[in-house]
Amino acid sequence: MKILIKIEEYLPETQQIVVRFCSSQSEKSIDEIEPLSIDLNQLDLFDTELFLESLTVHGQEVIERYEQLQYGEDIENGPLDITKLLGRTIERKKFPKRKKLISMKRIEL
Amino acid sequence: MKYFKRCEEFYICGSKDKKRELFAESKEKSLTLFQIIVRGKGRLITTFDSISIDGNKGDIVNCKSMMGKDRVLVSDKDSEDFYEVYGFNPLDPSEDWDAKKITSSFRGDNNSWIICFDGSATINGKIVKKFDYAKLEDKDYEVEVADALLGVFTKI
Numbered sequence: 582m583k584i585l586i587k588i589e590e591y592l593p594e595t596q597q598i599v600v601r602f603c604s605s606q607s608e609k610s611i612d613e614i615e616p617l618s619i620d621l622n623q624l625d626l627f628d629t630e631l632f633l634e635s636l637t638v639h640g641q642e643v644i645e646r647y648e649q650l651q652y653g654e655d656i657e658n659g660p661l662d663i664t665k666l667l668g669r670t671i672e673r674k675k676f677p678k679r680k681k682l683i684s685m686k687r688i689e690l
Numbered sequence: 691m692k693y694f695k696r697c698e699e700f701y702i703c704g705s706k707d708k709k710r711e712l713f714a715e716s717k718e719k720s721l722t723l724f725q726i727i728v729r730g731k732g733r734l735i736t737t738f739d740s741i742s743i744d745g746n747k748g749d750i751v752n753c754k755s756m757m758g759k760d761r762v763l764v765s766d767k768d769s770e771d772f773y774e775v776y777g778f779n780p781l782d783p784s785e786d787w788d789a790k791k792i793t794s795s796f797r798g799d800n801n802s803w804i805i806c807f808d809g810s811a812t813i814n815g816k817i818v819k820k821f822d823y824a825k826l827e828d829k830d831y832e833v834e835v836a837d838a839l840l841g842v843f844t845k846i
Contacts, residue, residue: 690831
């Protein structure tokens with residue numbers, strides 16, 4: 582997952598920035614995400630790289646907190662009945678990228 | 691690349707890659723009872739004792755002694771360009787299973803499954819291809835193995 586960051590405002594008087602964070606997997610555009618204000622003393626201001634890195638850590642926490650609010654149901658295994666799954670929000674772990682399904686096929690002998 | 695398939699009473703995992711690769715599995719995920727070596731050869735080792743098991747192409751290797759231990763699979767650098775290894779795992783880690791490689795006709799039973807890991811065979815007149823699997827019954831199975839790598843796995 583990549584993190585998108587958009588700094589909307591720099592407020593030197595209060596030493597704050599107003600920023601939007603968004604996961605690259607979000608269906609919403611970053612411009613639709615509610616902006617947050619962050620005190621600059623929470624960030625590393627040594628150079629651009631360290632500033633963006635500290636902002637990324639901050640953004641990651643924000644996105645993780647948001648993702649934790651998004652949850653679905655665990656579904657118990659059993660015979661497949663698609664009609665019982667209709668309309669439900671189902672939560673599943675991501676299938677690992679470096680893993681593929683083996684195309685095994687049950688036959689009768 | 692790692693592979694995976696959950697079946698009715700077991701699941702199969704697999705690794706297929708270029709030669710001289712290392713695959714590590716932590717003890718929590720170290721549930722493989724048998725390794726089936728389709729291509730290449732390799733050595734399976736555990737991290738904190740001296741257990742090691744060598745396997746060659748076509749072997750079904752019993753690795754129950756490594757259950758619940760950190761394990762590392764090292765493929766042989768002098769082996770074929772690619773290696774392909776599968777693992778047979780119980781759905782319930784407390785279950786014990788037996789395995790045998792099928793080289794001729796045999797009698798089945800209701801606690802067993804047959805899996806074709808490579809090639810194709812003819813069983814009771816039916817062509818069985820790579821990754822076909824079937825639950826066995828208490829009856830005779832007439833097998834022409836040809837180039838197939840067939841394993842029967844029995845829940846004890």
